[in-house]
Amino acid sequence: MNDWLLRSHEASRRLAYAGTFVISSGGTMSSAKVWHVREGNQQMERVENLSGAPRATFRYNDQVVTFMPDQKLVRSETRETMGLFPDLLQSADHRIADFYKVRREGVDRVAGFDSDVVVLVPKDSIRFGYRVWTEQKRGLVVKLQTLDASGRVLEQAAFSELQIDAPIRMSQLVEMMGKVEGYRVEKSPLFKTAASAEGWSMKAPVAGFKAMNCYKRPAVVTGGTPRNEALQCIFSDGLASVSVFMEPFERQRHEKESALSLGATQTLTRQMGDFWVTVMGEVPMTTLRLFANNLERRK
Numbered sequence: 001m002n003d004w005l006l007r008s009h010e011a012s013r014r015l016a017y018a019g020t021f022v023i024s025s026g027g028t029m030s031s032a033k034v035w036h037v038r039e040g041n042q043q044m045e046r047v048e049n050l051s052g053a054p055r056a057t058f059r060y061n062d063q064v065v066t067f068m069p070d071q072k073l074v075r076s077e078t079r080e081t082m083g084l085f086p087d088l089l090q091s092a093d094h095r096i097a098d099f100y101k102v103r104r105e106g107v108d109r110v111a112g113f114d115s116d117v118v119v120l121v122p123k124d125s126i127r128f129g130y131r132v133w134t135e136q137k138r139g140l141v142v143k144l145q146t147l148d149a150s151g152r153v154l155e156q157a158a159f160s161e162l163q164i165d166a167p168i169r170m171s172q173l174v175e176m177m178g179k180v181e182g183y184r185v186e187k188s189p190l191f192k193t194a195a196s197a198e199g200w201s202m203k204a205p206v207a208g209f210k211a212m213n214c215y216k217r218p219a220v221v222t223g224g225t226p227r228n229e230a231l232q233c234i235f236s237d238g239l240a241s242v243s244v245f246m247e248p249f250e251r252q253r254h255e256k257e258s259a260l261s262l263g264a265t266q267t268l269t270r271q272m273g274d275f276w277v278t279v280m281g282e283v284p285m286t287t288l289r290l291f292a293n294n295l296e297r298r299k
Contacts, residue, residue, distance in 0.1 A: 002097065015164055017034075019033070019159045020050070021085060021158060025156075025262065026263035030052060033050055037173065042061060044058070046173050055069075072182060074185045075186050077189070099237055102121075110143045115133040119132075126283065127208070128147060129149075130145065132144055132145075149284075191217075193215065194214050195231070196298075198216065200297060202296075209240075210235060211234075213234045232244070244291055245278040254276040266287075267288075268280075277295065
């Protein structure tokens, strides 16, 4: 299982490809065009929304630059990206097999490519399952479904057209990313930290989920509006991820605790003393409650 996952993970990073993918989630559909290239140890991709508000996002290693033409705004930040389609694997954790089992479902054809179909079945009730189509020759994920406990499809992402080994030059994408004339450039500083260093801890781990990264966004004024300091900690079991956000409670903005579902994405909000906590991830709501209930403030 780990060899198969690592092969698909490497394919999504190593190959040059361009294509259009469609995401169906919570009764809505959206599409985007992606260009990806790697030269040596450098990776770069451009993702352009084809539906909804116009937006183009460039990811150059750990630099993320987002163009929002309707606002004439460019937002730039430095952060690691995890689990963006078609990259299924979020960490090379060899314990993934402890929490998922593999069931092979044969061969299918997606975007013109013969693909192997595999189902990753969770061994417990705190994570969703996945049905994955990988291109046979190189292992690139070409279609991905997130499944609930009954096998119902919660969310799907799939290439509708795809070119592997596309003639993309990194220099072209770098040049496009640098064309910010006429835009207001807003830099969103993120600082790497640890939950313990910020006074937070988990009373008990959630089975299989390891702390991956933790970022602090300092208090800033954005567009004339003050924004309080916020902390984001990311946990993953290698496939699924959960983000926990902690920020100072504001009565005017944080009105009502809630639990929301949209396709595979679940969101839970609650007040914890002087803080407002948001837990979000593509996992069952019971898993988010485990994170929220285990979170504690140390200082």
